[in-house]
Amino acid sequence: MYLAKVVGTAVATQKDPNLEGAKLMLIQLIGPDGTETPDLHVAVDAVGAGTGSVVVVVIGSGARLTDITSPMPVDAAIVGIVDSVEMDGKHTYSAATGFVRAAVGVKSAAPATGPGAEGAGGARARGGRAGGGAA
Amino acid sequence: MNFARVVGRVVATRRAPNLTEPLLLLLQPLDEDLRDRGLPLVAVSPVSAAGRGELVYYVSGSDATGALDNHFQPVDAAVVGFVDGYAGARLPASQSPADVKGEARGPGAAHGTVKAAGPSIAPTVATPVGDEGGD
Amino acid sequence: MLLARVRGPVSSSVHHPAYAGRSLQCVVPLGADGEREHGGLLAVDMVGAGRGDLVLVGQPPGYAAKAFAFPDAPIRSLILAIIDRVEREA
Numbered sequence: 001m002y003l004a005k006v007v008g009t010a011v012a013t014q015k016d017p018n019l020e021g022a023k024l025m026l027i028q029l030i031g032p033d034g035t036e037t038p039d040l041h042v043a044v045d046a047v048g049a050g051t052g053s054v055v056v057v058v059i060g061s062g063a064r065l066t067d068i069t070s071p072m073p074v075d076a077a078i079v080g081i082v083d084s085v086e087m088d089g090k091h092t093y094s095a096a097t098g099f100v101r102a103a104v105g106v107k108s109a110a111p112a113t114g115p116g117a118e119g120a121g122g123a124r125a126r127g128g129r130a131g132g133g134a135a
Numbered sequence: 136m137n138f139a140r141v142v143g144r145v146v147a148t149r150r151a152p153n154l155t156e157p158l159l160l161l162l163q164p165l166d167e168d169l170r171d172r173g174l175p176l177v178a179v180s181p182v183s184a185a186g187r188g189e190l191v192y193y194v195s196g197s198d199a200t201g202a203l204d205n206h207f208q209p210v211d212a213a214v215v216g217f218v219d220g221y222a223g224a225r226l227p228a229s230q231s232p233a234d235v236k237g238e239a240r241g242p243g244a245a246h247g248t249v250k251a252a253g254p255s256i257a258p259t260v261a262t263p264v265g266d267e268g269g270d
Numbered sequence: 271m272l273l274a275r276v277r278g279p280v281s282s283s284v285h286h287p288a289y290a291g292r293s294l295q296c297v298v299p300l301g302a303d304g305e306r307e308h309g310g311l312l313a314v315d316m317v318g319a320g321r322g323d324l325v326l327v328g329q330p331p332g333y334a335a336k337a338f339a340f341p342d343a344p345i346r347s348l349i350l351a352i353i354d355r356v357e358r359e360a
Contacts, residue, residue, distance in 0.1 A: 012351035015352070016351065072330075136345070137312060172309070182285060192280070201335070202344035220280070221278065222278045
């Protein structure tokens with residue numbers, strides 16, 4: 001999964017019927033220290049995230065493994081809201097105070113779709129209604 | 136799926152036992168303006184044999200196996216169609232789209248303009264580089 | 271999924287049977303700044319988009335096979351929606 005920041009929302013009235021009710025969130029992938037990548041994706045919100053949240057996003061077939069997204073034609077879902085991030089023994093983010101240090105944006109961290117390496121360190125996330133539901 | 140030009144064939148007599156598809160084509164992937172993009176790749180071609188220079192499209196990833204009669208093959212790219220026409224390529228000399236007819240790479244006469252409709256997704260104010268959160 | 275601009279339709283008379291009767295469009299995904307485009311790709315159109323439209327493009331595994339009742343359809347990318355409006359934080 002990827003760390004991302006929710007940077008906006010998208011509205012679509014003309015869409016595949018199985019997207020009815022989907023909350024389309026614009027997300028920008030980030031590094032553990034808040035570094036922004038140029039990768040902008042659209043993910044369906046499955047946990048109640050809002051613009052400005054730092055979240056955990058699943059990209060690929062796992063995106064359909066939530067109760068909300070199981071009927072939807074989606075390949076990306078927000079599955080967690082991040083409380084804190086620690087990397088190499090250092091605290092890099094907390095929801096209350098934001099990122100500790102952020103650098104200028106780096107090159108793309110992830111492929112447009114499909115599985116990719118998870119970021120280093122651990123992100124303790126408040127999980128949403130992940131799991132359950134058939135793919 | 137992506138555009139590609141057929142640039143050759145690959146012969147491999149020693150193979151994984153279940154790679155039984157006879158024809159392996161060498162494809163040059165192309166971008167939306169039909170310019171070379173990335174390294175040539177090898178694809179199976181269950182759709183009737185494509186000749187050198189033909190403009191085709193291929194599917195990559197796990198969906199490629201669905202193009203074969205026998206799905207259980209170690210394949211990640213398959214030609215799924217030939218391009219008869221495409222009117223979206225922009226030539227370097229002008230920014231108008233050009234008609235592309237048939238199998239040749241060469242574009243036809245430029246015509247028309249692209250309708251620049253729809254919303255923009257750019258932020259209205261430059262996004263801050265990052266928050267200097269308290270430590 | 272990605273936001274992308276529709277470049278135009280691709281016509282094809284010889285293709286895998288799963289593509290029969292499907293509308294195929296070339297789309298170009300947009301980057302985070304909304305301007306920089308990268309890596310055009312082809313997607314089967316589920317919603318009737320036109321050239322220049324801003325659309326939602328995705329690669330939901332297995333969805334094309336189910337939607338078209340064509341098991342194991344070798345179709346990866348789909349145009350899933352036409353975007354009316356984007357709201358972006360300042």
